Amino acid sequence: MTTSGRTRLLTDEQWARLASCLPHSTGKAGRPFADHRRIIEGIIYRYRTGIPWRDLPREAFGPWQTVWKRHRRWAADGTWDTVLAQLTAQADSANGIDWTVSVDPTINRAHQHATNTARPGPARPEKDTGAATRRSKSEAPATGGEPAGHAIGRSRGGLTTKIHRAVDGHGRPLAVVVTPGQVHDAQVLPFLLGDIRVPRLGPGRPRTAPDALLADKAYSSKQVREDLADRGIRTVIPERADQQANRKRKGRSGGRPRTLDTETYKRRNVVERSFSLLKQ
Numbered sequence: 001m002t003t004s005g006r007t008r009l010l011t012d013e014q015w016a017r018l019a020s021c022l023p024h025s026t027g028k029a030g031r032p033f034a035d036h037r038r039i040i041e042g043i044i045y046r047y048r049t050g051i052p053w054r055d056l057p058r059e060a061f062g063p064w065q066t067v068w069k070r071h072r073r074w075a076a077d078g079t080w081d082t083v084l085a086q087l088t089a090q091a092d093s094a095n096g097i098d099w100t101v102s103v104d105p106t107i108n109r110a111h112q113h114a115t116n117t118a119r120p121g122p123a124r125p126e127k128d129t130g131a132a133t134r135r136s137k138s139e140a141p142a143t144g145g146e147p148a149g150h151a152i153g154r155s156r157g158g159l160t161t162k163i164h165r166a167v168d169g170h171g172r173p174l175a176v177v178v179t180p181g182q183v184h185d186a187q188v189l190p191f192l193l194g195d196i197r198v199p200r201l202g203p204g205r206p207r208t209a210p211d212a213l214l215a216d217k218a219y220s221s222k223q224v225r226e227d228l229a230d231r232g233i234r235t236v237i238p239e240r241a242d243q244q245a246n247r248k249r250k251g252r253s254g255g256r257p258r259t260l261d262t263e264t265y266k267r268r269n270v271v272e273r274s275f276s277l278l279k280q
Contacts, residue, residue, distance in 0.1 A: 009044045010037065017090070021083040033070070035062075042067040084173075089199045091172070092207065098169025100236075100264065101210035102271040103192060103219070105185050106279075110152055110159035153180020163275075164188045166196060168210075169267060171274040174198070185218040190227065212236050214268040220258075236264050 010018070015037055022036050033039075042061030046053060056064040074080050091097050151161045160181025166174045175195035177188050193213075199206045212234035220240050228235045239258040247254035 009041045009048070015040075017087065018083070021086045023079060034066075038062060039067050039070050043071050085197075085199055088172070088174070089201050092198050093201045096170075097172065097198065099207075099211040100169040100214065100267060101166050101174060101196070101212070102169075102214040102268045103164070103166045103189065104216065104268075104271040104275070105162045105164040105188070106275045107155070107157060107181055108161045108163060109157060110161065151178040151180055153182045155181035157181065164192050165271060165274065166192050167271050167274050169270060171270040171277075173274070186221055186224055189215075189219060189224060193231070193233075209233055212264065214265060214271075216268070225258075236261050236268075238265065 018040065019036065022040075023033065025032055038061055042056055042064075045061065046056055046067070053064045053068045056067055058064070061067055088097070152159055153161070162179050162181045162183060164177045164179065164185065166176075168174055175192050177191045177195060179188055193209075196208050196210070197206045198208075209231050210233055213228055214236045217238050217240045220237050220243060225235050225237070238260050244257070247257070
């Protein structure tokens with residue numbers, strides 16, 4: 001049966017591009033997957049509306065168990081990572097990726113069901129490999145009994161998780177790293193940049209370095225600037241007031257003032273808009 005306009009979420013052009021990236025067999029004696037498009041649209045519909053899996057309209061998407069199982073399976077076996085990597089490679093081959101990259105984190109309060117979490121131990125960044133679906137990793141518990149992969153920390157806002165994101169100039173996601181909420185932004189930047197990896201459709205090594213990096217004053221440290229310069233990445237980061245004062249206090253030995261491309265810096269809001277889109 002056909003679905004209604006409200007539940008039909010992908011255009012034919014979008015689906016044709018996505019279908020080529022999906023596995024065709026379950027792996028069990030070559031059995032084919034049934035109706036990928038209906039399942040994918042069920043997953044999109046569920047995340048768009050925020051409803052429980054059990055409330056998916058059966059007449060539009062079939063049994064909710066089928067939709068949930070396929071989503072969970074592809075999250076576990078890396079299918080979603082592969083899909084995003086292929087779509088990103090297609091976009092890059094058509095010059096669709098703007099390599100003026102913006103980075104920033106956002107804070108998320110832990111769910112009320114996590115309020116009984118043991119007091120988190122020392123925080124450290126946990127690099128999450130892969131480019132698409134980001135999952136909590138099965139790791140040894142951190143100090144205090146909470147697994148490090150849960151990325152729950154105690155900050156001024158209580159139990160929080162911080163999501164660090166790198167997006168291209170159009171807001172497309174290139175890398176995500178999840179940490180406890182109290183971890184400093186600049187501490188995670190090497191992990192975030194290390195996770196940028198856009199493969200080529202033809203021969204050649206994946207692209208891993210942007211042309212320029214746009215970030216706010218939280219990333220304005222000497223170490224960050226030196227690391228970016230070593231990688232050949234143009235720095236578009238404003239200098240903090242205390243750093244300016246310290247440089248001026250040293251006189252000639254303080255070095256030259258930091259330059260800032262103010263026109264390019266105006267484009268940093270794409271990462272803020274990408275977070276807003278996801279949260280809505």
